[in-house]
Amino acid sequence: MSELEAFRAEIRAWIEANCPEEMRKPVQGEDDICWGGRNFVFKSAAQKQWMEVCAAKGFTVPDWPKPYGGAGMSPAEAKVWREELARAGARPPLSSFGIWMLGPALLKFGTEEQKVLYLNQIARGEIRWCQGYSEPGSGSDLVSLQTFGEDKGDHWVVNGQKIWTSYADKADWIFCLVRTDKANTYQGISFLLFDMTTPGVTTKPIKLISGSSPFCETFFDNVVVPKHQIVGQLNRGWDVAKYLLGHEREMISGAGGGEQTSTIGKVLARGGLDDPMLRAELAQFDIDALAFAACGEKFLDEIKVGKAHPAKPNMMKYAGTELNKRRHELLMAAGGSTALEWESEETRGGAPARSWLRTKANSIEGGTSEVMLNVVAKRILELPGA
Amino acid sequence: MPLYHTEDQAMLAESVTGFMADEGGIKKQLRHWRDFNCKDGFGHGLWKQFAEMGLTGMLAAEADGGLAMGHVEAGIVLAEIGRNLTPSPFLTTSVMGVTALSEASDDLRGRWLPGIIAGETVLAVAIDEGAKHKPEKIACRAERAGNGFRLTGAKDFVIHGTSADAIIVAARTSGSDSDADGVTLFAVPKDAAGIGHNAVRLVDSSMASHVRFDGVELDGSTVIGEVDGGRALLNKVLSAGRIGAAAEQTGVGSGAFAMTTGYLKTRKQFGKLIGEFQALQHRAAHLYSELEIAEAVVIKAQQLLDGGSERAELMVSVAKAKAARVCNLAVREGVQMHGGVGMTDEFDIGLYMKRERALTEFMGDANYHAERVAQLSGY
Ligand SMILES: Cc1cc2nc3c(=O)[nH]c(=O)nc-3n(C[C@H](O)[C@H](O)[C@H](O)COP(=O)(O)OP(=O)(O)OC[C@H]3O[C@@H](n4cnc5c(N)ncnc54)[C@H](O)[C@@H]3O)c2cc1C
Ligand SMILES: Cc1cc2nc3c(=O)[nH]c(=O)nc-3n(C[C@H](O)[C@H](O)[C@H](O)COP(=O)(O)OP(=O)(O)OC[C@H]3O[C@@H](n4cnc5c(N)ncnc54)[C@H](O)[C@@H]3O)c2cc1C
Numbered sequence: 001m002s003e004l005e006a007f008r009a010e011i012r013a014w015i016e017a018n019c020p021e022e023m024r025k026p027v028q029g030e031d032d033i034c035w036g037g038r039n040f041v042f043k044s045a046a047q048k049q050w051m052e053v054c055a056a057k058g059f060t061v062p063d064w065p066k067p068y069g070g071a072g073m074s075p076a077e078a079k080v081w082r083e084e085l086a087r088a089g090a091r092p093p094l095s096s097f098g099i100w101m102l103g104p105a106l107l108k109f110g111t112e113e114q115k116v117l118y119l120n121q122i123a124r125g126e127i128r129w130c131q132g133y134s135e136p137g138s139g140s141d142l143v144s145l146q147t148f149g150e151d152k153g154d155h156w157v158v159n160g161q162k163i164w165t166s167y168a169d170k171a172d173w174i175f176c177l178v179r180t181d182k183a184n185t186y187q188g189i190s191f192l193l194f195d196m197t198t199p200g201v202t203t204k205p206i207k208l209i210s211g212s213s214p215f216c217e218t219f220f221d222n223v224v225v226p227k228h229q230i231v232g233q234l235n236r237g238w239d240v241a242k243y244l245l246g247h248e249r250e251m252i253s254g255a256g257g258g259e260q261t262s263t264i265g266k267v268l269a270r271g272g273l274d275d276p277m278l279r280a281e282l283a284q285f286d287i288d289a290l291a292f293a294a295c296g297e298k299f300l301d302e303i304k305v306g307k308a309h310p311a312k313p314n315m316m317k318y319a320g321t322e323l324n325k326r327r328h329e330l331l332m333a334a335g336g337s338t339a340l341e342w343e344s345e346e347t348r349g350g351a352p353a354r355s356w357l358r359t360k361a362n363s364i365e366g367g368t369s370e371v372m373l374n375v376v377a378k379r380i381l382e383l384p385g386a
Numbered sequence: 387m388p389l390y391h392t393e394d395q396a397m398l399a400e401s402v403t404g405f406m407a408d409e410g411g412i413k414k415q416l417r418h419w420r421d422f423n424c425k426d427g428f429g430h431g432l433w434k435q436f437a438e439m440g441l442t443g444m445l446a447a448e449a450d451g452g453l454a455m456g457h458v459e460a461g462i463v464l465a466e467i468g469r470n471l472t473p474s475p476f477l478t479t480s481v482m483g484v485t486a487l488s489e490a491s492d493d494l495r496g497r498w499l500p501g502i503i504a505g506e507t508v509l510a511v512a513i514d515e516g517a518k519h520k521p522e523k524i525a526c527r528a529e530r531a532g533n534g535f536r537l538t539g540a541k542d543f544v545i546h547g548t549s550a551d552a553i554i555v556a557a558r559t560s561g562s563d564s565d566a567d568g569v570t571l572f573a574v575p576k577d578a579a580g581i582g583h584n585a586v587r588l589v590d591s592s593m594a595s596h597v598r599f600d601g602v603e604l605d606g607s608t609v610i611g612e613v614d615g616g617r618a619l620l621n622k623v624l625s626a627g628r629i630g631a632a633a634e635q636t637g638v639g640s641g642a643f644a645m646t647t648g649y650l651k652t653r654k655q656f657g658k659l660i661g662e663f664q665a666l667q668h669r670a671a672h673l674y675s676e677l678e679i680a681e682a683v684v685i686k687a688q689q690l691l692d693g694g695s696e697r698a699e700l701m702v703s704v705a706k707a708k709a710a711r712v713c714n715l716a717v718r719e720g721v722q723m724h725g726g727v728g729m730t731d732e733f734d735i736g737l738y739m740k741r742e743r744a745l746t747e748f749m750g751d752a753n754y755h756a757e758r759v760a761q762l763s764g765y
Contacts, residue, residue, distance in 0.1 A: 076388075265765045283760040288679075290701065290759075291708040295682035298389035307390060315675045376674060377667035381647055385662035 020046035036125025054093035069123025075304030098122030100251040132176035168216035191237030210357040249313040253320035255296030311379035318372035321362035328356040410472030420591040427593035428473035437505025456692035461633035468637020483509030510550035512541035528557040534605040547595025632709035639713035642738040680712040707755035
């Protein structure tokens with residue numbers, strides 16, 4: 001048995017022994033996800049237990065180094081971990097913007113003190129982060145952002161407004177893009193971290209078409225941010241922001257095994273549907289889903305060994321989110337009038353319709369599909385004037 | 387196994403890429419043989435060169451003088467064949483034919499493999515009956531006669547049929563047309579009495595044949611594998627042909643795409659390079675994304691096939707369907723974005739469109755494979 005196979009056997013046995021039965025049921029909706037954080041209310045004892053046993057082993061962030069709360073797995077080992085989780089049908093023990101976005105950025109740009117402090121908090125599910133990028137006047141054109149940090153010697157005083165800040169009302173800390181030089185656009189932005197309980201921070205939830213309110217307007221009124229809470233250099237926050245966006249886009253793409261990588265043709269049999277046109281559409285979808293899954297696997301394999309084009313996450317996000325929207329269109333079609341029910345017990349409170357509507361944001365959040373295509377045209381295809 | 391080429395495979399890719407661009411290029415091969423109105427549609431000299439490169443026997447067992455490589459390696463060659471539109475009997479001979487012979491008797495392997503490996507022998511594969519691929523139904527019959535069989539029936543879309551030294555024929559030896567059992571594969575030598583060809587040139591300049599077998603007498607030594615038990619071997623040959631065609635299509639698609647993005651960077655209208663127009667940029671970026679996905683699923687299916695995975699059959703159909711759709715998009719966008727010159731014979735982009743159409747049809751089009759995906763997935 002190769003070392004990797006021995007590792008697989010070990011992981012398989014560990015999951016078998018430690019993953020509670022309840023955590024092996026598929027995630028049904030956003031409120032099944034374990035987000036962690038100071039204010040997080042675990043949905044069940046099993047959810048808490050699963051997060052804690054994993055955190056103790058570094059398995060919430062398997063490929064981060066051990067001193068930062070990870071398990072120090074190699075790329076090949078981390079792949080085995082993901083495969084074995086999927087095989088057991090086990091839920092991710094912990095999901096968070098800290099894991100997907102801030103963590104990778106800190107690993108690359110953070111100081112040693114920042115890494116030890118913040119990464120361990122993320123790995124153990126102690127601090128939940130939100131992302132303060134978008135502003136009312138700065139969406140796709142993010143670099144035009146206006147939130148300003150005034151230099152006061154050992155700290156900044158931040159004033160301005162963010163919008164679409166997901167989970168700002170539930171998060172403990174924010175990673176925030178703040179203009180620190182009005183004379184420069186790209187080179188006038190700094191990447192700051194601060195506590196959402198700092199005086200002057202307020203949030204106001206916004207209701208989505210799906211009925212839930214996962215995001216907020218976020219206001220900063222003379223918020224004091226100490227100088228050591230900057231990531232990377234002063235006025236060079238755009239580099240950090242862009243690097244982080246790569247990871248965000250990778251995550252939203254579902255390349256690592258998001259729902260868009262699984263097939264849906266079987267709903268036909270389950271629903272007793274006899275509809276050859278729908279069947280054909282489902283088969284086409286399943287082909288695209290399985291092909292995208294292979295592409296996600298290849299992308300992750302390549303990224304770990306530095307073989308992927310640095311702008312590839314943009315392509316993956318474009319493809320993955322467009323696919324996911326199609327997936328939910330088809331699930332709605334297969335569900336017929338039942339899928340229209342907004343509050344019934346049978347639909348678990350309108351889950352199909354709410355999920356369908358939620359997926360429409362996939363090709364907007366983290367950069368729109370059109371912006372992804374712009375980036376691919378420019379950075380990968382090197383088309384003129386792009 | 388990671389979904390990218392190993393070091394050995396990358397080395398193979400490098401040498402094949404150079405070889406095919408130098409020796410198998412459009413001007414030197416496809417246009418040359420087409421304009422020459424060659425009856426084979428490919429050059430035997432190049433086939434010899436394939437042998438010198440060690441490509442002809444790559445799938446054959448080492449004991450038979452081959453290299454015992456897999457579909458990932460064959461796919462590397464086919465992608466370059468696709469990119470250069472290189473006419474050659476590689477897919478029918480070295481991929482499908484050799485796969486069929488892998489289960490043949492020592493005699494039969496000894497009869498055909500050395501010539502294949504030397505680049506002297508060409509094989510064709512006769513499966514389809516009718517204009518659409520439907521190997522579930524096989525009506526062409528081989529009836530027992532004395533110590534051997536008598537073959538009667540017709541086969542269509544037999545690529546390289548008239549050039550082949552032997553045709554691998556899937557025939558019915560028992561049961562009714564649509565039975566899974568009762569199928570047998572034969573290696574029918576070209577000089578057997580009673581074979582009639584109606585050779586036709588196809589849209590991509592390749593040569594196919596409508597073959598008639600008019601009571602062709604075959605002795606028992608031409609049987610490949612088990613009499614009546616050939617369905618599993620046929621499926622193996624089909625999988626090899628399908629994933630091979632899919633790999634070739636990714637090459638055709640990316641060749642067309644490279645030509646098109648090149649054109650977007652040189653053609654000017656409205657005082658600008660046309661690649662500056664966002665309408666074209668977005669379509670090019672979308673196409674890039676689709677091509678990446680198609681390439682990924684092709685290598686995934688190749689690896690599963692080489693590893694003997696039970697998911698291989700499903701993923702081969704996924705790959706064939708996806709590669710077909712994406713390659714089709716690539717050639718359509720290619721011609722459109724070339725504007726008027728895309729319609730001319732002088733520009734190569736139209737040749738990609740023609741090849742795509744022929745490859746899509748070969749061993750099942752996208753709809754055929756979508757149907758298979760649904761069936762194999764249980765709906
Ligand atoms: C559910 C959800 C959660 C979000 N969470 C967060 C978060 O946590 N933190 C955060 O900072 N932001 C968040 N966002 C904001 C998100 O990043 C922005 O919505 C996104 O970047 C688009 O900006 P916009 O909404 O201002 O649209 P606009 O930029 O105004 O775009 C409008 C339309 O114009 C198109 N367009 C714009 N520019 C171009 C161009 N150059 N070429 C072609 N087309 C173009 C766009 O593609 C889009 O279709 C979230 C958004 C959603 C929907
Ligand atoms: C079969 C045939 C018959 C013809 N017969 C005649 C005839 O009898 N008389 C005659 O005068 N002409 C004729 N034409 C020419 C025809 O009108 C031109 O081919 C057509 O106008 C396109 O111009 P082009 O070929 O130079 O392509 P280009 O203008 O170079 O276009 C190349 C690509 O760029 C795209 N493109 C160009 N500008 C933009 C833009 N601003 N935004 C987005 N995309 C853009 C185009 O859509 C195209 O996809 C014929 C063409 C064909 C193919």
